[in-house]
Amino acid sequence: MSTLPNRVEHQLTDKGYVPVYTTAVVEQPWASYSETDHTTWATLFARQQDVLPQRASRTFLDNLARMAMHGDAIPKFDELNIALRKATGWELVGVEGLLPELTFFDHLANRRFPVTWWIRKPEQLDYLAEPDLFHDLFGHVPLLMEPVFADYMQAYGRGGVKAHGIGGDALANLTRLYWYTVEFGLIREPEGLRIYGSGIVSSKGESIHCLESQAPNRIGFDLRRIMRTRYRIDTFQKTYFVIDSFEQLIDATRPDFAPIYAELAMQDSIPAGDVLESDQVFNRGSGEGWAHDGDV
Ligand code: PHE
Numbered sequence: 001m002s003t004l005p006n007r008v009e010h011q012l013t014d015k016g017y018v019p020v021y022t023t024a025v026v027e028q029p030w031a032s033y034s035e036t037d038h039t040t041w042a043t044l045f046a047r048q049q050d051v052l053p054q055r056a057s058r059t060f061l062d063n064l065a066r067m068a069m070h071g072d073a074i075p076k077f078d079e080l081n082i083a084l085r086k087a088t089g090w091e092l093v094g095v096e097g098l099l100p101e102l103t104f105f106d107h108l109a110n111r112r113f114p115v116t117w118w119i120r121k122p123e124q125l126d127y128l129a130e131p132d133l134f135h136d137l138f139g140h141v142p143l144l145m146e147p148v149f150a151d152y153m154q155a156y157g158r159g160g161v162k163a164h165g166i167g168g169d170a171l172a173n174l175t176r177l178y179w180y181t182v183e184f185g186l187i188r189e190p191e192g193l194r195i196y197g198s199g200i201v202s203s204k205g206e207s208i209h210c211l212e213s214q215a216p217n218r219i220g221f222d223l224r225r226i227m228r229t230r231y232r233i234d235t236f237q238k239t240y241f242v243i244d245s246f247e248q249l250i251d252a253t254r255p256d257f258a259p260i261y262a263e264l265a266m267q268d269s270i271p272a273g274d275v276l277e278s279d280q281v282f283n284r285g286s287g288e289g290w291a292h293d294g295d296v
């Protein structure tokens, strides 16, 4: 029987009731993983090994191979950390689950990536409402091996601390950027559109949907546009944004956001599925299957 996550309470936020956990860093209780837990990891890993070649970014796939995260058993954070520290100076720390924003930003700003130590149940292979070990580790960690992306993540953490201090909608604007890049980003590679977002690479269904379905919009990266765009937390995204390179991403996000937040405060948010005149459109979504409400 596994140790259970130390859930503190449920807290009502603008996203409904969300679980709040202890914010402390915890030792990965590796010996407590059950046979079922290891099998869940192995199943999810094998499914993505199947789906991701030709779909995930070269950079993601190369780094995944390079860090020797394998499908035999749940990896040990301590072992992954050896390669990670060497590659980019990042390290993984174990946590019980989603952290308060400022705690999360502080970790990133110091090149620590918080990883939820527990894994989903076998009946949750396709969907669960909060990040687990598979999402955090398989989804996020390979790109932390890549210097430019590793720097972007740290800059985001620093930007988060700053946005938190600014108040108003600054944090909402910044969170949308994270959502549409780190979690659900696409990248244009010589062979075509590829996935780099961790929310996609850790989901079999969305890995296929985001590239092959006609339903969603696929639109060129545009910082201010993204920071105004609402998103989905409980269905596939209605819109994906496409970068040309990680250099483009880090260059576009280098300027001071304070004046941008002030500018955006005077503009409306954009519904998740809208296409604008000014968009660089790779695919105009058919909108098939879209829920008509529920953008956050
Ligand atoms: N340049 C941003 C700011 O001044 C910081 C940032 C960098 C935010 C990268 C997100 C991503 O707030």
Ligand code: CO
Residues within 6 Å of the ligand: 131, 135, 136, 139, 140, 183, 198, 199
């Ligand atoms: Co994530």
